[in-house]
Amino acid sequence: MSPLSLNTQAILLLTAPLIVGRGVQSQDLLSPSEYKRLASHLHQLQRQPSDLLGAESGELLRLCQPVVDESRVQRLLGRGFLLSQAVERWQSRAIWVISRADAEYPRRLKARLRADTPAVLYGCGDISLLETGGLAVVGSRKVADELVDYSMSIGGLVASADRTLISGGAKGVDLAAMRGALKSGGKVVGVLAENLERTAMSREERNSLLDGNLVLVSAYDPNAGFNVGHAMQRNKLIYALADAALVVNTDLNKGGTWAGAVEQLDKLNYVPVFIRSTGEPSAGLDGLAERGALLWPNPHDAQSLEQVFAVKAHDSQPPQQPALLLPCSEDVHSSRLEVTKAQDFTDKPSPHVNEPSEKYSVEPRLDATPAAVRGHSAEDRGAADLLFATVRELIKNLLRSPTKDAEVAVALDVSTGQAKVWLQRLVEEGVIEKQKKPMGYVVKESELFK
Structure with a gap:
């Protein structure tokens, strides 16, 4: 791992838990929104985070007092020894760390996430894979063996097309798709919400990391455990790193897979979102279809897979309906909920659907109009x-x-x-x-x- 830039050191001191052993972690860490305000303030002052570590940091801290408490920042910046311990641990495990201030930071994340770009990324493996785009494959943790096999076959197809597969590394669909791609000699990006260090040290992942076929990346400390908020935020990174996405399975109205796909369809619109169109029916996939997701065209070879990447993100969006005001308190008059009507796939079948694969003989559900989830006439x-x-x-x-x-x-x-x-x-x-x-x-x- 290259030496950390001064900007990255400053950002880590301000925002990172620096988990080393079982010691008590600082409770003063700047939250993402707090750091965002501080970074913006420093930019207005024509300064950068590294200036907080310089000889004239005292005056700069006083200038930053309107957005963050001076004594709190001083306590965080005083964690230099803890940072050196954490860096030594990361280096011994081949874990790299970059911040938004570094040239190596993925440009597509900055372009798509803008102000919401994670201040720091931790990773292991070939960082250049983060700029290759590819197909994001996501789905539930608990799925039947048939969907595990299906996900592995998708991974193998992506590898045959010399495209990168992006997923979240969780058990079930995510891991199966990643395994399928790696077994076929493909490239894989694993976007983790927890335990980066443990995953990077596992025997199964190590060879792929050493061969340059796998990169693991996380916006959270390499030793951070599961956190539902982290898992939800991780979804943004998966979609932002991809050129197209396939949802293999999801629960309806709950779970991280559902939330990430809905956010993509309703708000972010980075990439076209496809849903599995063969095999067992899924109420969750029907719910995503109502929000504008496209039926997966079941490409059977590398050439037909390329048609998926020709679809534009806006093609998966249903017509926008008038915004609906949420009941709110006095300080949130601007909060709104976008409500859209369910698409009728009986009248408008996807033009990209091919014949289903031989293994999955169930016909695509083009004749099914999903049950309305949001398109009801309630007040x-x-x-x-x-x-x-x-x-x-x-x-x-x-x-x-x-x-x-x-x-x-x-x-x-x-x-x-x-x-x-x-x-x-x-x-x-x-x-x-x-x-x-x-x-x-x-x-x-x-x-x-x-």
Whole structure:
């Protein structure tokens, strides 16, 4: 690993937990939104993060006082010894670290995520693979053997076309697709939300990393465990690194696969989103079809797979309907929910659908009009209740330890005002409580096992 740039060192000191052993980690870390404000302020001052480590840092810290507490920043910047321990550990495991200030940082992430680009990326393997694009393949962790085989065959097809496969490294669909590509000699990008170090050190991954066929990357500390917020945010990176995406399977209205695909279809629109069109029916895939996802055309060779990459992201978007105001408190008048009508695939079959593969003999579901998930005629409150039901369990999982409203907003990628609306509603329902020490919202013990 190359020596860390001064900018990267400063960003790590301000934002990274620097997990080494079992020591207690700093509670003062700047959240992504706080660091974003600080970085913007430094830019306005025509300064950069590395200047906070210089001889004249005291004056700069005072100039930054309007956006972040001076003493808090000083405490974080004083973690130099802990940083040196973490860097030594990373280097011994061939883990590299780059920040947005480094030239090696993936340009496609900056171009697509803009201000939401992770300040730091950790990784292991050939970093150049992050710029190659390719097909993102995502799906549920718990799937039948048939879908594991299907995902592996997709990975092999991507490899045969000399395209990169991008996935999340989770058990089930993600891992099967990655294995299929690697076994066929293909290139793979694994975007992890947890345990980068453990994964990079595993025997199964090591040879592929050494051969240059695999790169593992994460926006979170190499030793960070599972966190539902991290898993949700990881989805953005998977889609942003790809040229097209295939959802093999998903639950309806819940889970990370569903949330990531919906965010892509409804908001981000980086790439065209396809859904599996053969095999067992899926209510979740039907729900994505209603939001504009395209039926997978079942390409059978490298040449036909290239047709998938010719589809533009906007081709998967249904016509926009008028925005619907959410019921909100006084400070979130601008929060809105985009509501669209379900597409009728009986009248408008996908022009890209070929004959299904021999192994999956079930005909594509072109004659099925999915059940309406959002396209109902309820009043505004009904639509808001539907959205609330979708995020309810996600919020409960986030609040297993005291969490501030701003942190919830970052994890769910909504405004702080909207997060407050949902949190207040859960307080009123007796699901969570707001405590003072440590400050934040936390789920009630009686709700943990429901």
